[in-house]
Amino acid sequence: MTTTRIRQADPPCPADTAWPGLAIRARDVLSSEWTKLRSVRSTYWALLVAAVVSLAGSMLFALPARHGAHLPDPVAFSFIGWAEYPVLAVGILGVLAFTSECATGQIRTTFSAVPRRLAVLAAKTAVVGSLALVFGELLAVASFTLAQALLSRQDQGISLSHPGAPGAVLAAGVVLVVVALTGVALGAAIRHTAGAIAALPVVFYLPLALLSLPSPWNSRIDRFTLPVAAYQVVALHPATNLLAPALSMLVLIAWPAIALAAAAILITRRAA
Amino acid sequence: MIAPVIAVIAAVLAFDAFCLISLVRSRANGLPKWTWALIICASSPWGGLAYLVFGREDKVLESPELPGWTWTLGQPEPPSRPEPPGPLRDRPVLALRPVGRGPVTIEVDELTKRFGPVTALDGLSFTVRPGQVTGFLGPNGAGKTTTMRIILGLDDPTSGRALVGGHPYRGIIRPLHQVGSLLDDGALHPGRSAYAHVLSVAQSNGIGRRRVAEVFRLTGLENVADRRVKGFSLGMKQRLGIALALLGDPPVLMFDEPVNGLDPEGVRWIRQLFKSLAAEGRTVFVSSHLMSEMALTAEHLIIIGRGRLLADMPTAEFIQANARGDVLARSPRPGDLASLLAAHGATVAPEGDGGLAVSGMDAPAIAGLAARHDIPVHELTPRHASLEEAYLDITKDSVEYRAWSQAGEGTAAR
Numbered sequence: 167m168t169t170t171r172i173r174q175a176d177p178p179c180p181a182d183t184a185w186p187g188l189a190i191r192a193r194d195v196l197s198s199e200w201t202k203l204r205s206v207r208s209t210y211w212a213l214l215v216a217a218v219v220s221l222a223g224s225m226l227f228a229l230p231a232r233h234g235a236h237l238p239d240p241v242a243f244s245f246i247g248w249a250e251y252p253v254l255a256v257g258i259l260g261v262l263a264f265t266s267e268c269a270t271g272q273i274r275t276t277f278s279a280v281p282r283r284l285a286v287l288a289a290k291t292a293v294v295g296s297l298a299l300v301f302g303e304l305l306a307v308a309s310f311t312l313a314q315a316l317l318s319r320q321d322q323g324i325s326l327s328h329p330g331a332p333g334a335v336l337a338a339g340v341v342l343v344v345v346a347l348t349g350v351a352l353g354a355a356i357r358h359t360a361g362a363i364a365a366l367p368v369v370f371y372l373p374l375a376l377l378s379l380p381s382p383w384n385s386r387i388d389r390f391t392l393p394v395a396a397y398q399v400v401a402l403h404p405a406t407n408l409l410a411p412a413l414s415m416l417v418l419i420a421w422p423a424i425a426l427a428a429a430a431i432l433i434t435r436r437a438a
Numbered sequence: 439m440i441a442p443v444i445a446v447i448a449a450v451l452a453f454d455a456f457c458l459i460s461l462v463r464s465r466a467n468g469l470p471k472w473t474w475a476l477i478i479c480a481s482s483p484w485g486g487l488a489y490l491v492f493g494r495e496d497k498v499l500e501s502p503e504l505p506g507w508t509w510t511l512g513q514p515e516p517p518s519r520p521e522p523p524g525p526l527r528d529r530p531v532l533a534l535r536p537v538g539r540g541p542v543t544i545e546v547d548e549l550t551k552r553f554g555p556v557t558a559l560d561g562l563s564f565t566v567r568p569g570q571v572t573g574f575l576g577p578n579g580a581g582k583t584t585t586m587r588i589i590l591g592l593d594d595p596t597s598g599r600a601l602v603g604g605h606p607y608r609g610i611i612r613p614l615h616q617v618g619s620l621l622d623d624g625a626l627h628p629g630r631s632a633y634a635h636v637l638s639v640a641q642s643n644g645i646g647r648r649r650v651a652e653v654f655r656l657t658g659l660e661n662v663a664d665r666r667v668k669g670f671s672l673g674m675k676q677r678l679g680i681a682l683a684l685l686g687d688p689p690v691l692m693f694d695e696p697v698n699g700l701d702p703e704g705v706r707w708i709r710q711l712f713k714s715l716a717a718e719g720r721t722v723f724v725s726s727h728l729m730s731e732m733a734l735t736a737e738h739l740i741i742i743g744r745g746r747l748l749a750d751m752p753t754a755e756f757i758q759a760n761a762r763g764d765v766l767a768r769s770p771r772p773g774d775l776a777s778l779l780a781a782h783g784a785t786v787a788p789e790g791d792g793g794l795a796v797s798g799m800d801a802p803a804i805a806g807l808a809a810r811h812d813i814p815v816h817e818l819t820p821r822h823a824s825l826e827e828a829y830l831d832i833t834k835d836s837v838e839y840r841a842w843s844q845a846g847e848g849t850a851a852r
């Protein structure tokens with residue numbers, strides 16, 4: 167091969183002329199992470215699986231109503247499977263954000279391009295979280311519409327304009343964001359796809375085992391678990407003996423927040 | 439009614455937890471992947487399914503210079519991690535200004551890295567200067583990759599520091615404009631297209647699509663840019679890594695074993711590339727375990743063994759100092775010849791077949807001396823030791839930790 171000019175043809179890069187501000191650097195890392203997320207097939211597979219199992223779950227829970235069963239909370243029944251079915255698929259979307267890079271060694275390329283590792287964690291969190299939010303809200307509307315269409319045959323369905331319904335649907339989308347971000351944190355902390363995926367159900371369901379604690383400890387603790395908090399925020403008539411929906415939303419946010427904080431400490435301390 | 443259900447759920451979750459814990463503790467044990475899939479499958483169907491679908495690209499990486507797998511979660515910190523001395527403590531928390539376009543050096547200062555009981559780097563110091571290709575040589579496990587990882591801020595040294603243009607790497611903003619590096623060829627997500635891969639790295643440093651297309655052209659990969667990395671040969675991956683290194687048009691370039699996996703055409707291309715990069719005034723730092731390769735490419739050599747500096751000198755000087763040969767002399771009176779030559783300052787070692795290996799005196803001098811003393815000489819063959827032998831000689835000595843610095847004064851074992 168003939169020797170080719172190696173110098174850049176572009177005008178002087180910003181690094182030469184100015185010190186890029188925080189906003190520009192944030193945009194850099196965000197666009198980079200978005201490119202990574204959209205350029206692997208696993209992203210689309212995860213979203214597809216999540217959509218299929220969520221819609222199927224909503225249908226499954228709405229069908230008994232056709233046999234005349236009375237539903238205590240028609241909205242919650244659109245989403246009652248949500249703390250269960252899409253958790254793994256959406257969680258894996260988050261997990262893979264880090265573990266796919268750790269497993270392939272790409273994390274070294276990433277960290278040498280962006281040595282500020284917290285910026286990488288923040289960008290991945292933002293990108294995966296935004297995708298999960300958009301996807302979650304679309305899926306929530308679809309699930310709600312599907313389940314209510316089935317329920318309305320028994321005159322139990324409600325419309326989106328029903329008081330409290332829009333809030334519950336929005337909250338259902340947020341549940342998926344919580345799941346995805348917890349996945350990001352687990353992936354960053356554990357760095358191994360199999361390990362982090364195995365950790366997902368542990369984080370989501372193991373606290374439920376605390377239900378078998380002697381009373382009153384079981385009811386004191388269960389309100390802080392993800393599935394129970396998720397139920398509270400998506401129900402039209404939340405249970406009164408649990409935390410209020412607003413507090414339950416705080417519980418939901420606290421789980422990924424704590425996990426992300428732990429992940430932040432771990433990734434800055436470890437060798438890449 | 440509800441109690442047994444809870445008991446079953448609890449049992450399944452306990453088994454999940456057990457799987458996770460054993461996975462964590464196993465540290466990349468030899469279990470094949472499907473075993474884990476089976477275990478996770480048995481505990482939760484969704485998890486097993488997901489693992490089979492998504493875990494396929496998973497592979498355990500073992501760094502050749504790290505003892506075992508570095509799993510640090512839940513493990514205590516290495517017992518003694520001494521506070522870095524002096525200026526290291528004010529390692530900048532806030533990002534620094536860009537290093538700039540001018541000539542940029544890499545300085546490695548008293549670098550020590552311990553992995554548990556293993557000392558990978560032991561007080562290593564050197565400077566890599568711009569405008570030339572600097573070869574970084576050492577046998578496998580000498581600490582070359584560890585040094586490069588520390589320079590790139592991927593690993594923290596136990597003590598000492600590494601600076602690029604006077605700054606620690608982690609403090610540099612948009613570092614691809616300052617340092618381009620190729621660490622290992624396999625560091626790519628196999629399911630991503632080459633273009634998306636390079637683009638994502640470019641975006642993280644504010645580099646545009648035009649430059650991305652340009653580096654594809656520079657490395658001759660423009661026709662495969664849309665293909666997934668999965669199907670790339672080792673040589674293509676190396677070229678892709680070099681494309682990444684060139685992205686930011688940086689004044690400093692570091693390549694770890696870049697020649698591995700390249701065909702002869704690729705090797706020639708890469709040699710030319712290094713030379714032209716250096717001719718443009720850049721700092722080019724290339725590691726290799728092949729002396730012969732570096733002798734052709736590098737103008738300066740840094741040789742390490744067992745984490746210590748063994749030599750730091752221009753290649754020409756190294757060749758002059760080490761490629762010295764001896765003269766094979768044969769004579770019907772080897773004893774007389776040997777004592778005569780020894781008396782005139784040469785070093786004589788008998789060879790097995792009756793010949794004499796004479797060093798410290800060239801063939802004409804030996805012939806003249808022998809003629810004056812009437813000793814018949816049947817053969818005088820000048821012999822040259824190869825560079826490779828000299829290199830092996832030096833690194834063999836690394837067992838004794840004999841350092842050899844540019845000035846020639848021996849920095850003895852610490």
